[in-house]
Amino acid sequence: MNRQRIEDHLRTLADTELRTITPVSGGSIAAAYQITTGDGSRLFIKTAPQFPDMFEREARGLKELSAANTVRIPEVIGVNEEILILEFLPTASVRPTTFQSALGAALVRLHRATAAEFGFTEDNYIGATPQVNRPQRSSWKEFFVVQRLEYQVRLAERNRYDDREITALVHRIERMIDRLIPDDGEPPALLHGDLWSGNVLCLEDGTPALIDPAVYYGHREMELGMTRLFGGFDERFYAAYNESYPLNDEWERRTDLYSLYHLFNHLNLFGKSYQAQIYDTLKRLLN
Known part of the structure; x- marks a missing residue:
């Protein structure tokens, strides 16, 4: 998906503008990126799903987990057949012993x-x-x-x-x-x-x-x-x-x-x- 298409989705689904976009490695099911929006906040997005309903079903699964209020789950910001927009969760460089x-x-x-x-x-x-x-x-x-x-x-x-x-x-x-x-x-x-x-x-x-x-x-x-x-x-x-x-x-x-x-x-x-x-x-x- 090209940058213009991502920008269009961000405006429609998240009411925000795209400033920077950085590929994230590790996934084999979809393309993943960390983005910075116009106000300086960060989001995580996935594009190029292997099936047209994949992201919407993942989003509903995330919402089911989140609704239980038991473990931290990234918030779903927006989703359609082409893109999944999630809260960006900053991670620790070293995990504590606990x-x-x-x-x-x-x-x-x-x-x-x-x-x-x-x-x-x-x-x-x-x-x-x-x-x-x-x-x-x-x-x-x-x-x-x-x-x-x-x-x-x-x-x-x-x-x-x-x-x-x-x-x-x-x-x-x-x-x-x-x-x-x-x-x-x-x-x-x-x-x-x-x-x-x-x-x-x-x-x-x-x-x-x-x-x-x-x-x-x-x-x-x-x-x-x-x-x-x-x-x-x-x-x-x-x-x-x-x-x-x-x-x-x-x-x-x-x-x-x-x-x-x-x-x-x-x-x-x-x-x-x-x-x-x-x-x-x-x-x-x-x-």
């Missing part, structure tokens, strides 16, 4: 925001993959198997990233799902949905903030499965979380199960290099 504990406590507050049904009011995206969120009142197990695991497996088949042995192992996992996931009666918790370390910010005052969500209501252990997949969350984080909101027995074993959704998503986004990790995770669950 940050991981503060992050764990903040995630507890988020997960204590609940709903009557698993899912969300609409489908959205996890990365560049459509995420199905059809509301399911009665069963987290069914929601996870149908809308998370099976959905990604079928997508891998369409993308020709499937593997016969992996598919057979997934079917074995599905047949023993009642043993793997207990009926613990926990309500659907508000989840960020894509909680890896790159979507966590440490603000200048040491406060945690979350960005780039794939929001829905699910079992809170699903979120922790993602945190254990790619690193960036240490024992202080888990200790603070568990102290405020104790986790159920064998939750660490189930994080392997829940990480499969994200591993299959990475397979579908980035290719067959993730097959070995998926295979190893499935074998651990079956042993």
Whole structure:
């Protein structure tokens, strides 16, 4: 998107003028920029979405997180099919030693925001993959198997990233799902949905903030499965979380199960290099 088009969107959606624009690296789903407006304030914008409804659905997810008033979320200033305009959150150059504990406590507050049904009011995206969120009142197990695991497996088949042995192992996992996931009666918790370390910010005052969500209501252990997949969350984080909101027995074993959704998503986004990790995770669950 050229500068003139960005200026037009800023006038229409944020009633402000563009002074400077600086590309921000790190994103693979859209182009990102830090901008300075006519009055000297800073904003963060995204352009060039991969799907026309991507930014509007992300904005509604951010608003859902923000409405819970539990953890710092960038305010949505304006959005349409071409651009997402957000509050700019200045970050600390060094994270304080208390940050991981503060992050764990903040995630507890988020997960204590609940709903009557698993899912969300609409489908959205996890990365560049459509995420199905059809509301399911009665069963987290069914929601996870149908809308998370099976959905990604079928997508891998369409993308020709499937593997016969992996598919057979997934079917074995599905047949023993009642043993793997207990009926613990926990309500659907508000989840960020894509909680890896790159979507966590440490603000200048040491406060945690979350960005780039794939929001829905699910079992809170699903979120922790993602945190254990790619690193960036240490024992202080888990200790603070568990102290405020104790986790159920064998939750660490189930994080392997829940990480499969994200591993299959990475397979579908980035290719067959993730097959070995998926295979190893499935074998651990079956042993």
